[in-house]
Amino acid sequence: MKRRTFLAGLAAVPVAGCGLSGNTASNSAANGQVTGEITFQTWSLKPKYTDYVNGVVDAFQKQHQGTTVKWVDQPADGYLAKVMADASAGSLPDVINVPPDLSFPLAKAGQLVNLDESLKDAKPEYLENAWQAFEIPGKGGCYGFPWYLNTGPIFYNKALFQQAGLDPNKPPANFKELEEQALKLAEKKIAMLGQTPSIADFGLYGVKVFENDKFTFNEPKGVEFVESYKRMYDAGALIPEALTQNYTGAGAKFMAQQTALNPGSAYDLGKFKTDAPSLYANIGITKPITNTGSANMFLHGVSVPKSSKNQATALAFGRFVTNAENQVKFAKLASIFPSTSKGGDDPYFTTEDGSDEARVRVAAAKQLKTAVNYTPVQFSDQMREALLQQLADAMLGKKSPKQALDDAVNECNRLLK
């Protein structure tokens, strides 16, 4: 599995996770003395953010005399394997950086501390939607401090729009316009999109993705959505690689100006500027395409495993790393956004200075207030693969959209058990 953090890429990382019932995280441990040594594991923050993390660690150690935080950074490649090996061996670090979709299986296996039980006063410090992203609806319990968030605009290539006779200042504002414009671009042999829809796209379209403990994206609206993609695919509005590509691949195709539109983040804008200046000169930025009024949100968090021998210190550190002050500092460095309830009030996220970066940043910060993590925490890697494969069969005409979605939902529900 190739996974990118927001810091290394953007918002393709489906994240969300939390919740589960019956956790017996010990309050006594949480209320114990904040002292001793803990290990803090992050996901690909070195070397770019070394000074920042060291600063946070030093500040915590100063605030809590007698504590020692050992920071370990793991590269993005192999992060999952590392967490898996540690979890299997029962030797997870005291504080780990995990997105919700990683925290979910760990919580399900009873390996993470339930913050709703251990730190009952922590919840109001965070954005409600960010906290919820670490919960499983209806089951209660939260298994990670929300850390950094991201959402993003849609980027489009104005030059390609112009080549197809489309108004470069009127990008698609909804899914209907997306199809109409994609078909017009296809007439000029220009592809609009670089990948088939992800599970989050179904959510953005307004499809009920997960209800009553099972996947439901094969509902009529889901079928309608796939039928729209099928029409676009048949017309050549999706590049051939779209059938096998993940977010990273689609981003690369957009950078190479082989597709006309791609979702992105504030981070990407900087990347276009340095790595694809000819694209940057023609870049258009617009709001996310959504039928629900809410944009998609991606987030990372930090969790405390139950196996931690120093839970009180680990919980205190997890809360410290994700407090408003530290998150705002981090967000200013890394084109991400704070998940704390007050972090977004900083002028940095509310005031434009005329630059594209500031415009994207302010718009994204505004979006985040109502953004939703459309990827259910239960949506695993195997389910992602099943959806991709079934959508490919639908696009190639091997199956009807309805049949493909039925098969994808059946497989996802089987894997859920």
Next chain:
Amino acid sequence: MTHRPYTPWLFLLPGLAVCIMFTIFPFLNMIVLAFTDASALGSGQFTGVDNFVRMAQDPKFWLAARNSLLYMVCVVPPLVLLPLLIAMLAQKIVPGIGIFRTAFFTPVIASAVVVGLIWTWLLDSRGLVNNVVEALGGTRIGFLTDSTLLLVSSMVVTVWRGLGYYMVIYLAALANVPKDLHEAAMVDGAGPVRRFWSVTVPSLRPTMVLVAALSAVNGFRVFSEIYLLSGGSGGPGGASTTMVMLIQLTGRGLTGEVGYASALSFVLFVILLGLLLITLKLNRREDQL
């Protein structure tokens, strides 16, 4: 001179410990897990032969087995013959032959990821090969987006990567072919082609069997080529998935079905063992004739 009876074991101990820890124990564990519903975070319950029953009814398994078999059948002949021909050229002592040998051996030492990326760039729908095809008036070919062509493209990469490795094996074997046999054949009037079939090939037959066995096992176990060229997806709709890729897709991550993936691995092991035993038996039978 005598020694204590356990002395050889002391010398063997380090290697044996590594072998037990990293080969034998995981192998035995895989067999145990194949009969459970284990996940990445739990050892699971004993489920008898449920995993194997599921496998028999799983179209993905049959597709992956078919693709792996097809892969093996297609890559073995070129990997047995082409390196032999190249080795015969490479054994000539002529100026600059070192460069020639190095060129063929380079893919062997190159990282699989780098090789995969280079070929992806070459074969992409907007890659170099397709640009040339289009410039010549043709239409772009879906080397990486058509499930059949994706398999063929992967086979080409496998053969390309294997040429140098098997060439070295043949070079060693060719050095052992008695020169007097060639000289005797020449005296009898045999030309280069006749000498190749009547002297070189019979002398190299054990080596060719070895190369066939190794390339068959590697072909059936193919992973990196197909994984990299398909971007980890197994091709459109997963139609180009091979056995090892299916195992990886099934068992990976915190939500992986480790029990079922182990059962798939066990079946793969049995198939490969069967292949090797058949090869060995055929070789012995020919030796006896």
